[in-house]
């Protein structure tokens with residue numbers, strides 16, 4: 727384990743994870759996430775996860791553990807690979823259980839009821855986002871649809887490239903490989 731402790735306030739965390747994921751964009755500029763290409767890629771990734779028994783009914787379970795904000799109070803983390811459109815890459819899946827105060831036992835006994843979100847990092851092809859190690863980011867709800875930020879943008883793609891204070895990339899950039907829980911994936 728190589729987890730760092732965050733000295734962030736609850737508000738800072740909420741801002742970082744969900745609220746305010748709006749990049750400042752000039753008119754006509756493509757957002758770095760939430761576009762048609764991103765959401766359709768996210769849909770393919772979800773299908774690959776369901777096919778691999780990593781999501782959906784009958785998904786493989788592990789022993790959950792007490793989590794760190796912002797992801798959730800109880801977590802499960804999986805490391806695997808997936809192939810999307812002919813490209814095979816590392817896939818890291820985090821199941822986030824809630825609500826606040828949920829115990830590891832409750833999440834284990836009733837995973838369906840307590841599952842709040844599934845956050846995913848998938849290593850895409852070189853050049854997808856070389857600056858950020860080519861990770862594709864997505865936040866799904868348990869039914870496989872994408873969660874949205876307050877501006878209504880779906881959380882899939884380069885979330886939020888160019889924003890140094892909020893979003894998946896800004897926080898995960900604290901680690902060279904963008905991964906908090908492992909050094910095994912480069």
Ligand code: HEC
Pocket residue numbers: 729739742743793794795796797801803818819820845846847863864865881885892893894895897898904905906907908
């Ligand atoms: C404020 C910081 C922060 C933000 C924002 C954040 N994460 Fe994380 N993330 C973490 C921490 C800390 C962990 C390690 C949690 C653990 O398992 O104990 C983590 C773990 C993960 C993991 C498991 C791989 C790893 O890094 O160990 C995935 C996948 C993940 N996050 C996806 C996302 C996605 C997708 C988003 C955006 C929707 C996001 N994260 C936003 C802090 C953050």
